[in-house]
Amino acid sequence: xxxxxxxxxxxxxxxxxxxxxxxxxxxxxxxxxxxxxxxxxxxxxxxxxxxxxxxxxxxxxxxxxxxxxxxxxxxxxxxxxxxxxxxxxxxxxxxxxxxxxxxxxxxxxxxxxxxxxxxxxxxxxxxxxxxxxxxxxxxxxxxxxxxxxxxxxxxxxxxxxxxxxxxxxxxxxxxxxxxxxxxxxxxxxxxxxxxxxxxxxxxxxxxxxxxxxxxxxxxxxxxxxxxxxxxxxxxxxxxxxxxxxxxxxxxxxxxxxxxxxxxxxxxxxxxxxxxxxxxxxxxxxxxxxxxxxxxxxxxxxxxxxxxxxxxxxxxxxxxxxxxxxxxxxxxxxxxxxxx
Amino acid sequence: xxxxxxxxxxxxxxxxxxxxxxxxxxxxxxxxxxxxxxxxxxxxxxxxxxxxxxxxxxxxxxxxxxxxxxxxxxxxxxxxxxxxxxxxxxxxxxxxxxxxxxxxxxxxxxxxxxxxxxxxxxxxxxxxxxxxxxxxxxxxxxxxxxxxxxxxxxxxxxxxxxxxxxxxxxxxxxxxxxxxxxxxxxxxxxxxxxxxxxxxxxxxxxxxxxxxxxxxxxxxxxxxxxxxxxxxxxxxxxxxxxxxxxxxxxxxxxxxxxxxxx
Numbered sequence: 001x002x003x004x005x006x007x008x009x010x011x012x013x014x015x016x017x018x019x020x021x022x023x024x025x026x027x028x029x030x031x032x033x034x035x036x037x038x039x040x041x042x043x044x045x046x047x048x049x050x051x052x053x054x055x056x057x058x059x060x061x062x063x064x065x066x067x068x069x070x071x072x073x074x075x076x077x078x079x080x081x082x083x084x085x086x087x088x089x090x091x092x093x094x095x096x097x098x099x100x101x102x103x104x105x106x107x108x109x110x111x112x113x114x115x116x117x118x119x120x121x122x123x124x125x126x127x128x129x130x131x132x133x134x135x136x137x138x139x140x141x142x143x144x145x146x147x148x149x150x151x152x153x154x155x156x157x158x159x160x161x162x163x164x165x166x167x168x169x170x171x172x173x174x175x176x177x178x179x180x181x182x183x184x185x186x187x188x189x190x191x192x193x194x195x196x197x198x199x200x201x202x203x204x205x206x207x208x209x210x211x212x213x214x215x216x217x218x219x220x221x222x223x224x225x226x227x228x229x230x231x232x233x234x235x236x237x238x239x240x241x242x243x244x245x246x247x248x249x250x251x252x253x254x255x256x257x258x259x260x261x262x263x264x265x266x267x268x269x270x271x272x273x274x275x276x277x278x279x280x281x282x283x284x285x286x287x288x289x290x291x292x293x294x295x296x297x298x299x300x301x302x303x304x305x306x307x308x309x310x311x312x313x314x315x316x317x318x319x320x321x322x323x324x325x326x327x328x329x330x331x332x333x334x335x336x337x338x339x
Numbered sequence: 340x341x342x343x344x345x346x347x348x349x350x351x352x353x354x355x356x357x358x359x360x361x362x363x364x365x366x367x368x369x370x371x372x373x374x375x376x377x378x379x380x381x382x383x384x385x386x387x388x389x390x391x392x393x394x395x396x397x398x399x400x401x402x403x404x405x406x407x408x409x410x411x412x413x414x415x416x417x418x419x420x421x422x423x424x425x426x427x428x429x430x431x432x433x434x435x436x437x438x439x440x441x442x443x444x445x446x447x448x449x450x451x452x453x454x455x456x457x458x459x460x461x462x463x464x465x466x467x468x469x470x471x472x473x474x475x476x477x478x479x480x481x482x483x484x485x486x487x488x489x490x491x492x493x494x495x496x497x498x499x500x501x502x503x504x505x506x507x508x509x510x511x512x513x514x515x516x517x518x519x520x521x522x523x524x525x526x527x528x529x530x531x532x533x534x535x536x537x538x539x540x541x542x543x544x545x546x547x548x549x550x551x552x553x554x555x556x557x558x559x560x561x562x563x564x565x566x567x568x569x570x571x572x573x574x575x576x577x578x579x580x581x582x583x584x585x586x587x588x589x590x591x592x593x594x595x596x597x598x599x600x601x
Contacts, residue, residue: 015428015441039449041429041438049438056440056483059528063442286560289534295564297557297600 013066015039017049022070027122031068031155050098050115057288060116061103067119071096075127079142088138088173093145096121096158101151102179103212105291106240108277109146111284118147124158128165131172140173150178153185163189177237179211181219183226191231196268198235199224201258203250206242210293221261228266239273239335241315242293243307252322264326272323273335274315276306341522342395342407343378346388346470349504350411351380353512366394381470385454389473396481406525407487409474410518412494412507413452414459415466419493422510424517425466427452427489432472439475440485443524447517452491458499466491485528488521490514534566539574549581554592561599
């Protein structure tokens with residue numbers, strides 16, 4: 001164990017908890033060199049830190065730690081009903097990171113995990129091995145599902161590894177969803193037409209209130225502009241829409257701002273969707289008492305909490321109408337409850 | 340409230356003097372109380388520590404604003420300076436390890452600590468004590484992991500026979516300022532803040548008695564929504580008396596909830 005230097009540990013990842021069996025993995029060595037002022041704590045298994053009882057998600061959110069581990073089981077999981085699989089015959093998400101650098105009040109991760117810390121599984125090569133048998137037909141993989149991979153790309157390099165792997169796999173399609181402004185790591189990569197970079201946008205007032213530690217709207221727009229100019233396929237997601245008093249102006253204005261900065265013809269799709277969450281995750285979110293988003297009187301059907309139908313319709317009708325002034329119908333996708 | 344625990348009377352003595360603590364005979368342990376501080380001398384060894392801690396937690400169940408600090412001496416390899424105060428981020432007990440959350444900046448050297456059964460006279464890879472595992476196990480039933488801290492002061496390089504009572508007193512006394520600054524740091528860690536004042540809690544509790552459990556949950560959730568949305572706005576409880584008719588009560592509740600969540 002390396003004792004922590006008495007001088008200025010970093011605020012983010014002041015502690016690296018490292019499974020003994022990944023201590024010599026190149027990714028681990030890279031991260032340990034990068035965070036050379038962090039305390040290194042050797043552990044047997046990530047669950048002894050990540051799954052400890054009596055952690056405070058709220059308190060940990062201000063001082064996140066990084067856990068480096070080896071994943072023994074499945075990296076790939078079937079895509080959820082809450083997400084868009086874009087009609088690919090197979091849709092999986094890859095779970096190579098648990099936890100997110102960002103701290104959004106409406107995020108289901110707060111209800112999913114007992115800890116605000118991040119677990120990074122360094123053996124991504126095993127995910128590629130697990131994926132190969134599926135690649136005889138078109139397959140979509142969401143690489144940034146239970147996390148925001150691009151937000152910590154400089155640390156993990158996982159997005160680059162995915163892109164390198166995808167280059168030679170003709171049936172593999174990737175969706176890399178992010179709120180990050182960090183386009184820099186992708187600049188040196190040749191754009192791959194089977195890869196979609198999907199940016200989630202919110203009005204700045206919503207970002208300030210609910211999306212803690214995330215880049216501003218202006219920063220995200222700059223990253224989108226760089227990506228489309230470099231030739232990447234970019235989708236923009238205004239999802240989840242949080243219904244607030246000022247919804248009628250905030251979100252339509254966001255669409256105007258978006259297309260003031262980005263030529264509408266350069267994005268593949270605009271995805272619109274109102275907030276929804278599975279009821280078990282919402283229950284866990286309520287226990288944290290962190291945000292009014294958790295306590296809105298949602299309608300619950302089939303274990304899914306959504307805004308009441310009239311509000312949901314208002315949200316989509318308002319935003320679709322606005323979006324139509326910039327895009328044709330085929331390039332607007334919406335998430336709607338199954339009736 | 341700050342809960343302080345030591346294994347030895349000698350370790351406790353400088354704390355008793357500094358915080359002007361008074362002996363209390365409520366518990367079957369050496370126990371002291373002061374202004375916002377409880378100090379317990381647990382005795383030596385993991386089991387003693389666990390039992391004593393359980394008694395202390397039962398005596399006064401901690402709240403989310405309380406802290407527990409275990410302070411005492413330890414043996415350590417010679418890479419650790421005699422008299423150096425260490426902050427523990429890993430307690431390696433017999434068959435498992437424990438991890439207090441360190442969510443605050445501090446100037447101390449951090450390290451792992453091995454909790455052993457008997458004093459150690461031969462070289463070991465990490466600092467050792469005999470109580471931390473028991474204290475963590477008992478305390479973590481009552482406190483969140485960021486509410487507890489373990490400070491160990493190096494008393495010897497695996498030469499326990501050289502440790503004297505006077506030496507232990509001196510070592511703890513020399514680190515009172517370390518303890519105070521650690522307490523200040525721990526207190527700054529944002530915990531889950533109370534959303535309602537005690538008066539509001541009382542009012543909510545009183546209202547809930549007029550409704551079914553399920554209606555009470557809905558009311559509470561609407562109040563959380565209202566408070567979290569605009570934190571400084573007072574709760575707008577209706578001033579009219581609560582109707583005696585069940586139907587009228589339900590109507591009143593629905594109207595109130597609609598107002599809170601509008």
